[in-house]
Amino acid sequence: xxxxxxxxxxxxxxxxxxxxxxxxxxxxxAAHQINYHIMGYFPISPSTEVAQFLDLMKANGQHDxxxxxxxxxxxxxxxxxxxxxxxxxxxxATSANGYLYMLEQMPVQSGTRFPMVMNLxxxxxxxxLDIHGDHSDLYYALNTGWPILMCRDPQAVYDMNIMAIKxxxxxxxxxxVLVAFDGYFTSHQKRKVQTFAHREDVxxxxxxEPVRGFPDTLDRHNPITVGPYMNEPDYINNCYQxxxxxxxxxxxxxxIRKEYYELTGRDYPLLDLYRMxxxxxxxxxxxxxxxxxxxxxxxxxxxxxxxxxISPNMIRPFPAKAIAxxxxxxxxxxVGDRADSYGxxxxxxxxxxxxxxxxxGNRNTLVISRIYGLGGKDFYxxxxxxxxxxxxxxxxxxxxxxxxDYFGHTPGDPAKAPKRVLQPMKFEELKxxxxxxxxxxxxxxxxxxxxxxxxxxxxxxxxxxxxxxxPGCGIFSGLELFFKGxxxxxxxxxxxxxxxxxxxxxxxxxxxxxxIHNLFQNGAATLSxxxxxxxxxxxxxxxxxxxxxxxxxxxxxxxxxxMDIGMGPAIGAALRNHKMIILEYDNEGYMNTGAQLSYSxxxxxxxxxxxxxxxxxxxLFHHKDTAQIxxxxxxxxxxxxxxxxxxxxxxxxxxxxxxxxxxxxxxxxILIACPLNWLSDDGEGSNIVGAxxxxxxxxxxxxxxxxxxxxxxxxxxxxxxxxxxxxxTMGKTKHMAKEEYAExxxxxxxxxxxRWSILKAKHEHPAL
Numbered sequence: 017x018x019x020x021x022x023x024x025x026x027x028x029x030x031x032x033x034x035x036x037x038x039x040x041x042x043x044x045x046a047a048h049q050i051n052y053h054i055m056g057y058f059p060i061s062p063s064t065e066v067a068q069f070l071d072l073m074k075a076n077g078q079h080d081x082x083x084x085x086x087x088x089x090x091x092x093x094x095x096x097x098x099x100x101x102x103x104x105x106x107x108x109a110t111s112a113n114g115y116l117y118m119l120e121q122m123p124v125q126s127g128t129r130f131p132m133v134m135n136l137x138x139x140x141x142x143x144x145l146d147i148h149g150d151h152s153d154l155y156y157a158l159n160t161g162w163p164i165l166m167c168r169d170p171q172a173v174y175d176m177n178i179m180a181i182k183x184x185x186x187x188x189x190x191x192x193v194l195v196a197f198d199g200y201f202t203s204h205q206k207r208k209v210q211t212f213a214h215r216e217d218v219x220x221x222x223x224x225e226p227v228r229g230f231p232d233t234l235d236r237h238n239p240i241t242v243g244p245y246m247n248e249p250d251y252i253n254n255c256y257q258x259x260x261x262x263x264x265x266x267x268x269x270x271x272i273r274k275e276y277y278e279l280t281g282r283d284y285p286l287l288d289l290y291r292m293x294x295x296x297x298x299x300x301x302x303x304x305x306x307x308x309x310x311x312x313x314x315x316x317x318x319x320x321x322x323x324x325x326i327s328p329n330m331i332r333p334f335p336a337k338a339i340a341x342x343x344x345x346x347x348x349x350x351v352g353d354r355a356d357s358y359g360x361x362x363x364x365x366x367x368x369x370x371x372x373x374x375x376x377g378n379r380n381t382l383v384i385s386r387i388y389g390l391g392g393k394d395f396y397x398x399x400x401x402x403x404x405x406x407x408x409x410x411x412x413x414x415x416x417x418x419x420x421d422y423f424g425h426t427p428g429d430p431a432k433a434p435k436r437v438l439q440p441m442k443f444e445e446l447k448x449x450x451x452x453x454x455x456x457x458x459x460x461x462x463x464x465x466x467x468x469x470x471x472x473x474x475x476x477x478x479x480x481x482x483x484x485x486x487p488g489c490g491i492f493s494g495l496e497l498f499f500k501g502x503x504x505x506x507x508x509x510x511x512x513x514x515x516x517x518x519x520x521x522x523x524x525x526x527x528x529x530x531x532i533h534n535l536f537q538n539g540a541a542t543l544s545x546x547x548x549x550x551x552x553x554x555x556x557x558x559x560x561x562x563x564x565x566x567x568x569x570x571x572x573x574x575x576x577x578x579m580d581i582g583m584g585p586a587i588g589a590a591l592r593n594h595k596m597i598i599l600e601y602d603n604e605g606y607m608n609t610g611a612q613l614s615y616s617x618x619x620x621x622x623x624x625x626x627x628x629x630x631x632x633x634x635x636l637f638h639h640k641d642t643a644q645i646x647x648x649x650x651x652x653x654x655x656x657x658x659x660x661x662x663x664x665x666x667x668x669x670x671x672x673x674x675x676x677x678x679x680x681x682x683x684x685x686i687l688i689a690c691p692l693n694w695l696s697d698d699g700e701g702s703n704i705v706g707a708x709x710x711x712x713x714x715x716x717x718x719x720x721x722x723x724x725x726x727x728x729x730x731x732x733x734x735x736x737x738x739x740x741x742x743x744x745t746m747g748k749t750k751h752m753a754k755e756e757y758a759e760x761x762x763x764x765x766x767x768x769x770x771r772w773s774i775l776k777a778k779h780e781h782p783a784l
Contacts, residue, residue, distance in 0.1 A: 269286070
């Protein structure tokens with residue numbers, strides 16, 4: 017790869033140190049040196065790592081940033097906005113669909129002119145789901161009113177984060193700033209990086225305190241109104257002022273980057289121009305690919321081709337004039353967009369390059385548009401040669417044969433169309449009649465008759481073997497046990513999470529029944545739509561030809577923190593009382609993105625965003641009692657279950673199906689083991705979740721038509737164990753046995769006892 021040795025070695029005036037780190041680590045490192053007041057965040061991969069690194073540094077006492085894990089990206093954006101109005105420095109990091117979920121908040125922050133810095137770790141947006149790097153999310157950011165800085169390597173991530181806060185707080189700008197770098201390329205690649213050796217030098221550059229030329233919401237002598245309703249004349253004036261501030265950001269950035277160059281020896285002009293002084297053909301790319309293309313330029317130059325490359329360090333405001341000047345003598349340029357603007361005859365960058373050329377009178381440079389690298393598809397030197405060949409062909413012919421196309425896609429081949437691997441299950445195999453459920457005439461409660469569990473083994477598994485779960489994962493043993501209690505056909509919706517990811521890898525699927533995927537925040541609403549469409553089409557007589565049985569059952573599977581970000585829609589579905597089941601597998605964290613804390617993570621437990629150190633002992637607050645929250649919506653049936661008590665779980669599954677078919681929404685929660693992130697033995701999952709039940713941390717009960725019934729009481733069975741004994745079974749909680757964490761253990765034990773006492777009172781007094 018071509019390197020600017022002067023940039024690599026640095027000629028700075030301040031003392032610097034060399035580290036070897038990734039882009040995510042450098043974003044966190046810059047944030048800790050700045051020592052922001054607040055970081056509101058939500059775990060999403062790969063930007064999650066930024067919060068993880070900051071939390072680990074927090075546990076070791078390396079910074080004072082208050083890290084606030086929100087219940088979703090929309091919430092994290094709200095945390096950041098509120099904090100920014102209160103006068104301090106604010107930081108966030110996000111990615112992909114998470115960014116889209118917070119998108120509504122982005123224009124609010126810029127439109128009311130409150131500074132902050134957010135890192136966007138650029139990734140594909142769903143659907144279908146792909147977690148790898150492209151610019152699908154970045155292009156949604158273009159119209160939000162945030163200046164956008166671009167980073168092609170971890171060094172740039174560090175440097176741009178230092179400059180971004182200074183840009184955001186400048187009186188001529190006063191806008192939130194986005195720092196963008198490529199997910200799973202820049203975010204995870206390790207590179208040599210130079211940093212300020214001393215935090216005080218960072219503060220001298222950016223300013224010791226936030227630069228505020230306006231009041232904040234904590235100024236009691238000057239109260240202000242933030243975000244009032246505006247009529248037309250005032251609103252257009254506000255937008256004009258924001259527009260002026262955005263264009264000011266270009267000149268302010270240019271001044272800041274020169275100051276930064278004087279200090280560090282590293283320069284980031286508006287455009288990174290490589291051998292463009294006499295170029296006749298060029299390629300325009302963003303971020304990580306822009307470094308690869310420099311090798312191609314050198315190779316072509318060695319063959320006598322006057323090639324050059326262009327990559328902007330800032331795309332909002334778009335450096336239109338600088339681009340037009342750089343291309344004034346270029347015969348043809350290929351613009352690569354790592355995201356499509358569907359229907360726009362090219363991605364956002366190519367259309368803005370064309371507009372820049374037109375605006376500044378260039379009618380001669382030919383422009384070729386190619387969409388490339390979607391879903392994390394690698395960009396290699398040979399791909400760069402192809403892009404240059406397109407430009408060279410256009411220059412030689414004096415015209416562009418194919419102005420717009422995709423590059424790197426594979427033409428469809430009907431002979432290779434995916435074929436069914438798993439045959440549909442027969443209804444007769446699913447409707448066994450082994451389990452019967454009927455209401456008791458006197459109590460109105462359901463009675464369940466079921467054979468010994470061994471008799472249910474003849475029922476086929478609804479999820480085929482061959483999924484990619486970790487050894488010892490409790491999701492599938494728990495789900496399959498639950499499904500043993502369900503008779504007949506199902507439609508299953510899975511939230512994003514481990515259970516979804518490891519069972520679907522195109523073109524294959526482990527699901528034998530109809531399966532739908534939607535994101536964390538909207539699964540309950542999505543399945544609600546499916547349910548209501550089923551009943552309406554059935555009412556209209558449109559489904560007779562399918563011979564659908566009356567006991568068609570709709571089940572939503574959620575977990576990995578899905579009842580945090582998905583809580584609102586789940587409550588909405590419960591209040592509407594759709595005939596469906598919501599089943600949560602609780603593995604006590606966001607395990608599919610790297611074991612970050614969720615609101616179901618118990619107090620004191622170690623996760624990658626609740627680390628253990630001399631200044632912090634795991635999660636700092638108590639876990640959410642989802643079952644009780646859902647019971648408060650007054651749905652017909654709520655239950656908890658565990659594979660350690662299989663008869664109890666199967667019986668509750670049978671009840672759940674009856675209520676979902678006859679009365680309305682059912683919510684169930686099963687505790688499942690995650691050996692990888694609980695730091696436990698692969699074969700001990702059932703014993704560990706059994707100990708959780710026996711310690712009364714995870715009591716087994718049901719709330720049937722508002723009446724609470726404890727279905728297994730370890731005290732009555734003389735099997736109750738201390739909470740501390742359960743905690744010893746997992747590596748993630750062994751630290752709680754140490755003297756320095758005695759206070760946290762005591763608080764956790766007291767909370768477990770408090771909730772257990774309340775549950776017993778409800779059991780004993782049906783009116784509660």
